[in-house]
Amino acid sequence: MIQPNARRSRLEDCTIFRVHNPRICNLRQLTQLCASRKMGWENLSSASEFFLLGFSEQKEQQEALFGLFLSMYLVTVAGNLLIILAIISDTQLHTPMYFFLANLSLADACFVSTTVPKMLANIWIQNQVISYAGCLSQLYFFMLFVMLEAFLLAVMAYDRYMAICHPLHYIMVMSPELCALLVIASWIMNALHSLLHTLLMNSLSFCADQEIPHFFCDINPLLSLSCTDPFLNELAIFTVGGLAGLVCVLGLIISYAYIFSTILKIPSAQGKWKAFSTCSSHLSVVSLFFGTSFCVYFSPPSTRSAQKGTIASVIYTVVTPMLNPFIYSLRNRDIKSSLRKLIWVRKIHFT
Template sequence: MGWENLSSITEFFLLGFSEQKEQQEVLFGLFLSMYLVTVAGNLFIILAIISDVQLHNPMYFFLANLSFADACFVSTTVPKMLSNIWIQQQVISYAGCLSQLYFFMLFVMLEAFLLAVMAYDRYVAICHPLHYIMVMNPGLCVLLVLVCWILNAIHSLLHTLLMNNLSFCANHEIPHFFCDINPLLNLSCTDPFINELVIFTVGGLAGLVCVLCLIISYAYIFSTIRKIPSAQGKRKAFSTCSSHLSVVSLFFGTSFCVYFSPPSARSAQKGTVASVMYTVVTPMLNPFIYSLRNRDIKSSLRKLLWARKIHSP
């Protein structure tokens, strides 16, 4: 079938947030600023980690991958939305919509997997510090990241191919600012039973694995921290995972509000606003959370900015 489905649909209409020109101008400026801050912040984190030899360890290797995923995640949805606002056109092609769906699902699940891997890294560092270097060796770190990429690439492709098999009704308007899976299923004239079954089985299993990894890792971490005799030792141990725990709470908290809220409390407008929280706001806040709560990152960023200032004409 390629990119043509049963209804030979060629385009969708992304309704976005508002059709009033004055509000669209405000939204354009707001989201453009948030997008630039997000991309710049995550790129600075990556550059700081690459340029500072002291940060060449597993924790910051995973953080660099998370920052890269955040930058790609926000780039999947926001540029198209900004383009639609700028040219006053709400159209997205059918192929473009499925491509956006694929990359959106890839990076949102990649972020969840990376956060789970980082929780395991913190578990080994706090609960088994003497074996940390041996357990979290470079080979294992690269393997974990590769597995995250491969599994999520296959998972996203599965959902995208199943979506391509659906036919769509005359109404091609998506009450969202990007092609998310639930709004697309709502437009389908075909029974989406198989799609929903895969979402609840394969997608649910992937999400459950991430959540269980996070819960189990932090259960052991908190248990170990409680056994530390000194208050200073407890604070030092907790500080090594506080940034990660903040990012986990922000990401999973906002995404659960979107996909697991009761239908009675769910509306198109509320869903769109809630989606902004984890698709735009969360990737923007992640670099600030890690840089403000991490002395090593702050030190590396200062060195990076100072070096640029010295070499600038």
């Protein structure tokens, strides 16, 4: 027997369901529908963990992937740390270009450390689970370092523009204060930018037992798993994120337009090659990073697939940070000389 007060309370709670479906007039039907809706809401907000599907579920392939990504991770971290140590230890490299390169190497080392260690741990323990808080933390740091790398590449393009197009004013314009200000501003703006997207993602609701067809918590797979309308998230991506990306791309395009225009005006072929060689390493890194990232986030939906997106993500999240130290060290005499000095001094000290 339902008490009058309880009956009135249940009817008040379920009135909203009756508005959407006037044919439901029985109290029992209303109560059952109300309970099912409440259970749905509970399941909607109970996503305390996600499952990173990664690349393959076969044990033999996972062992090969573990060895491959572990070696790539160690090479990436060691190479970028060597670049940083070489720049710090050699006073001849205390210039704006190498100051930005040291920050880029630091961003690369942190960038790859955001995603690969968790993937290696999941393969090692045969567990694909990542907690809700861990997923949002990974999303925050991933967006921070990927956008920081884009900003640093744009700043380095401006540095090359000043060195090639205005060499007489280079030392005066690219002062240590301005270089430090550009790097600090890049860190602060991208930290706030990543925080905005993370807070908006935290406001969404996810159903329980969600599977992410990726090896890390990226923003697009998470939005596709949301059970609520991600309009604000998508709006922030296209406005704030689009504006930040547009600033970087325009800075790169305008800088290199002036650089190529200046190089073409140089009369001798040797002078053209010497001027171009100062920015060839940077241009290679820019092409590799932005080319693969555009394939992931700006490809047409008709040609987009989870496997292709994962492979492209591996290129710009793992391969690109690993290749950056080799690109700069193999094409730069100063870096190669400093690395030889650093390794030789360490060897003598160890002996």
